[in-house]
Amino acid sequence: MASSRCFLRNNESSGMYDLNFFRNNLEQIRHRLLARGFVLDAEAFQDLDGRRRQLVTESERLKAERNQATVTIGQRRKTGADTSEQQQQVRAMGERIAELDEGVKQIDLEFRDFLARIPNVPHDTVPLGNDxxxxxxxxxxxxxxxxxxxxxxxxxxxxxxxxxxxxxxxxxxxxxxxxxxxxxxxxxxxxxxxxxxxxxxxxxxxxxxxxxxxxxxxxxxxxxxxxxxxxxxxxxxxxxxxxxxxxxxxxxxxxxxxxxxxxxxxxxxxxxxxxxxxxxxxxxxxxxxxxxxxxxxxxxxxxxxxxxxxxxxxxxxxxxxxxxxxxxxxxxxxxxxxxxxxxxxxxxxxxxxxxxxxxxxxxxxxxxxxxxxxxxxxxxxxxxxxxxxxxxxxxxxxxxxxxxxxxxxxxxxxxxxxxxxxxxxxxxxxxxxxxxxxxxxxx
RNA sequence: GGAGAGGUGGCUGAGUGGUCGAAAGCAGCGGUUUGCUAAACCGUCGUAGUGCCUUAAAGCGCUACCGGGGGUUCGAAUCCCCCCCUCUCCGCCA
CATH class of the missing domain: 3.30.930.10 (Bira Bifunctional Protein; Domain 2)
Structure with a gap:
């Protein structure tokens, strides 16, 4: 079950990052990284972040819908009603969710790699220089x-x-x-x-x-x-x-x-x-x-x-x-x-x-x-x-x-x-x- | 390496397909009672993501998480597969 959580926890790398930290301090981070000669692509960050949120939102909306439908099916089956049609619908919903989650997973990988290659921000007391x-x-x-x-x-x-x-x-x-x-x-x-x-x-x-x-x-x-x-x-x-x-x-x-x-x-x-x-x-x-x-x-x-x-x-x-x-x-x-x-x-x-x-x-x-x-x-x-x-x-x-x-x-x-x-x-x-x-x- | 047992919230520990984020107890936090402490009673008590709102916080809602990954199913803590870790026994070995 892929989820937003896979961004935070990945078995093979366990590389974890605090997205909010970058979101809230992006311009400041970009500016200070320049001092050590690293050009942070802020637009790429915002693009990844935006695309990811869009997919996550859509996926979660569908999941909420599915969860409701699932409960309804369970209740109806108890009364002996036929639910095959609803089951078919939920199944289709599940396929769409899987697609979206796959997209999230891909972006998470891209994101992780992007963030993992950003060096630390130098402290104010560090002398400026190239080498x-x-x-x-x-x-x-x-x-x-x-x-x-x-x-x-x-x-x-x-x-x-x-x-x-x-x-x-x-x-x-x-x-x-x-x-x-x-x-x-x-x-x-x-x-x-x-x-x-x-x-x-x-x-x-x-x-x-x-x-x-x-x-x-x-x-x-x-x-x-x-x-x-x-x-x-x-x-x-x-x-x-x-x-x-x-x-x-x-x-x-x-x-x-x-x-x-x-x-x-x-x-x-x-x-x-x-x-x-x-x-x-x-x-x-x-x-x-x-x-x-x-x-x-x-x-x-x-x-x-x-x-x-x-x-x-x-x-x-x-x-x-x-x-x-x-x-x-x-x-x-x-x-x-x-x-x-x-x-x-x-x-x-x-x-x-x-x-x-x-x-x-x-x-x-x-x-x-x-x-x-x-x-x-x-x-x-x-x-x-x-x-x-x-x-x-x-x-x-x-x-x-x-x-x-x-x-x-x-x-x-x-x-x-x-x-x-x-x-x-x-x-x-x-x-x-x-x-x-x-x-x-x-x- | 082989065989078996197990991994659930800070801890202990229930839960074998549906309303379970998860019983119960302990610890914690808030409160009542109390000369103080203790006890008792009441309440509260996971993390993350995301949406709305907001300057922000808070709040409200949704989603996900029961070692990790994948699968079956309308629906998985619960069933299946792979991996990791812990314990016991055997083998090997410093």
Whole structure:
């Protein structure tokens, strides 16, 4: 029985949108999307909306008629009267209704696709610009070390220390994969524990461990689908994808749920491996482990009330930065321009760590406020007392990308003799103060 | 993977073709009673879409929704098919 409801609930995508939100704010949305270079076809929206309402109205009118006729038939049959003629009429009515509902269904699909491809509206505080050239540095912490020798890049240092093995990784998996040995492997694990402990003990996050494979509905919920299907790995024969980031499973934890307002803001942190196809990034970061098909990440995710999301965004960004401060790694934080801000985000800070091997700052965390964009798609609401339920704001950020932190430590803490000094904060986790040429072998 | 049981409103749980949006209980909300609390009693109590009205809200009406999709029928929570999920047993396995 197709109905207007199928617009809201579709098994394979579960992409759901709030039509009223677009109807009531169409011109404003269109105007603000221009800032990020997206041209919203308002006429197409109104055309779809109008056609859909026309069909729905007609269909519902006929259904009301049919329901009445049905009752009459039931009553007459009880008295033994012949109702075959009326039955014939209702049957014909049913065919017409089916046609109309089929039309509604088609428009709903068109509508869904149309809406699913509209990016989020940038926040007022986001600098205008077309690309990363327009990003604005908001702060800088630490001073890049002055080496009295030529610092090496991690792709040289790692293999020399025996802790990083890209050749064998290529053999068993392919390009853009890594094998870590000994203290290299343990450093990765130490970083994960260090980050999780910091966020749960000092920043008030609740730890959660979620599946690394997720379904399509989850990817729609956070906005990776339908536009970015080619960025993720899909499991053949299943509606399952390798999670590109823990943002997806963690944010979707509360899909189709209404949270008690008293629990907000809700701060979660999750470790997970992340899998990305990196389609279209050929030739970028080809050396080393900066850009991998698989990497690990500790993710920070928050669910907040709308009025508190920007405060929480600032906090979340500081929480991520705190990891670098504890590790003594210089960084800077930039706010992305309208043109550089991702599809689902309203505002994003990138945290960039200093990498001697690149003689520059490299993104190590991206902290975004999605406002209600994801919440509308994933139907995540909150409710306080008698108030009508409203959509939460969702935010997330890396806290941090573990692989790139590994690189930052190896490169920033390298010594003239080729060894790597372990930052104070990490020593108890790594159970070592220095990684030298025997680092690959744990005796 | 095989066999069986089951998925109904915030929760528990009735309902096997017609007036069922769905009994009953609990929770919630409003009120009466009450020194306060508790109890009792009365009332109320799903979501979404759409039409009318309205600046809007409210209101009134209609439609849809009983895990999801499809089918049978004049008419489906109820009958049939497919899928998903939960539980039990078997197999396999970390």
């Amino acid at each position: 990363e050239q327009a990003n604005v540095e908001v702060r800088r912490w630490g001073t890049p070390r002055d080496f009295n020798f030529a610092p090496k890049a991690h792709w040289d240092l790692g293999p020399e220390l025996g802790i990083l093995d890209l050749d064998r990784a290529a053999k068993i998996a392919g390009a853009r994969f890594a094998v870590y040995w000994g203290l290299g492997a343990r450093l990765e694990r130490a970083l994960i524990n260090f980050m999780l402990d910091l966020h749960t003990r000092e920043h008030g996050y609740q730890e959660v461990l979620t599946p690394f494979l997720i379904n399509s509905a989850s990817l729609y919920g956070t906005g990776q689908l339908p536009k970015f299907a080619e960025d993720s790995f899909r499991c053949e024969g299943h509606d399952l994808w390798l999670a590109p980031t823990a943002e997806v499973p963690v944010t979707n934890l509360f899909r189709d749920e209404t949270l008690n307002a008293a629990t907000l803001p809700l701060s979660l942190c999750a470790y997970s491996p992340c899998f990305r196809s990196e389609a279209g990034s050929y030739g970028r970061d080809v050396r080393g482990i900066i850009r991998q098909h698989q990497f690990q990440k500790v993710e920070l995710v928050k669910f907040t009330r709308p009025e508190q999301s920007y405060d929480e965004h600032e906090k979340l960004t500081r929480d991520a930065e705190h990891v670098l401060q504890k590790l003594g790694l210089p960084y800077r934080t930039v706010v992305l321009s309208t043109g550089d801000t991702g599809f689902s985000a309203a505002k994003t800070y990138d945290i960039e760590v200093w990498l001697p091997g690149q003689n520059g700052y490299k993104e190590i965390s991206s902290c975004s406020n999605f406002e209600a964009f994801q919440a509308r798609r994933a139907q995540i609401r909150f409710k306080a007392g008698k108030e009508k339920a409203d959509f939460v704001h969702t935010l997330n950020g890396s806290g941090l990308a573990v692989g790139r932190t590994w690189v930052a430590i190896v490169e920033n803490y390298q010594q003239a003799d080729g060894s790597v000094l372990v930052p104070e904060a990490l020593r108890s986790y790594l159970n070592a103060e220095r990684i030298d040429a025997t680092g690959g072998r744990l005796v």
